[in-house]
Amino acid sequence: MSPLATDAAGAAALALLELDEASVGPFLLSRPFVTAPLLGFALGSPWLGAAVGAVFELLTLTELPLGGCLDLSAPIAAGSAVFLAAGPAALPLEAAFPAGLAAGWAHARVERALRARRAAACRRAEEALAAGRPPRLGAEIAGTIGVQAAAAFALALTVFALGGPALSRLWPLLPDALRAGARTALETAPWLGAGGLAASLWRRA
């Protein structure tokens, strides 16, 4: 399979899994502990996927997906990091980690924009009812799911096909101090996340 086809297949898989985050279910299929090992397995590195999944899971577990809370898309972040590390770009994990965080942050902004546009669907249904026609609620729901998946696919493909190769060339050129900072972030992230999670569970229990 060519690198671009692999990128497209990975982006499609990630976009489908991402639907579970806030569109379908949720069944937790979009959580990093599922998404990352699954993508890692597909790319021949299941344990790398599991490690990345554990890191992102611990970092994002305390953020509850309530109402309009949209800071970071955990499935896009974890999936992107796994794909960049185990896919055609083969980035070092300490480079894939911040790139994944950036992808997750960017997707949360896309999701915000999509949510702002969805009021029009309800208005179209109300206009149909006012005109004596049946509202096309199923088509509106299918449309929002399709647009959500297409947006996630486009973002993931951009990250995999453009961001991955660009970062793999840029990474060795960065100053040692920046790369050391990224290594420290990756090394400490699961422990910082686990500590925060344990404290949060303890406080609320």
Add this chain to the structure above:
Amino acid sequence: MSGLSRRTARLFLRSLLIQAGFGDERLQGLGFAWAIDPELRESYARDAAGLSRARTRHLEAFNASPAVSGLLLGAAAAAEAAAAAGAPEAVERARVVKTAFAAPLSGAADALFWGALRPLAAAAAICVFIAGRRWGWSHPLFWGAGLGLAAFNFPSLGARWLGARRGLEAGASAAAEAAALPLRRWTALARVAAGVLVFLACAGALSLPFGIRPILAALSFAAGAVLSGRSGGALKLVGAAAMLGAAASAAGLAP
């Protein structure tokens, strides 16, 4: 399949897409309207004007925890059926179910499902990953992810199915029955179990050959526990750790 089971299955399946149309203005309003639509079409089969009014009512803003959406859909559908059968005051009952009952039930359900069962599921999965890696179990990733998914989905999907069924049977009083359940106690127990699993996962991770220095791991865990809530989340602490690491490297204190 009996009429009640068929209606329950339909509401249950449609409730799985209740968040699909989530928007800033109506929140889950579009998803709720779509999920309840077959019930409305049946209830108002001989009253086109009534059906149109009911559909418009359910396009209003609505927001609830996904786990209680089955119950709220069932209770609202039962109230609409009563309204269509000649009890106009039931329209107000449907509105009350969606407003007055949704908020407290969702608060309790979010605490249980998002705040307790989701960490429990993830921590259980990570524990199995680590134990499988440590002791060479076969397919630990499959079993770990499967255990995590089961720990969340059995209660979550069960609550949706039973809620939809009870809502259709009992209407608004089903919401009062749900509010009387000991959800706080279940939530506290699940949180304690999740916390224990997080500690086990951390202890197990130290035994794996990842090359992390135990002292750095312990310091990071303590920093996360103490500072995470005050600093606005672990992600900000990770950013601070990156800056510290870069500064230490630039100063020649770390490789």
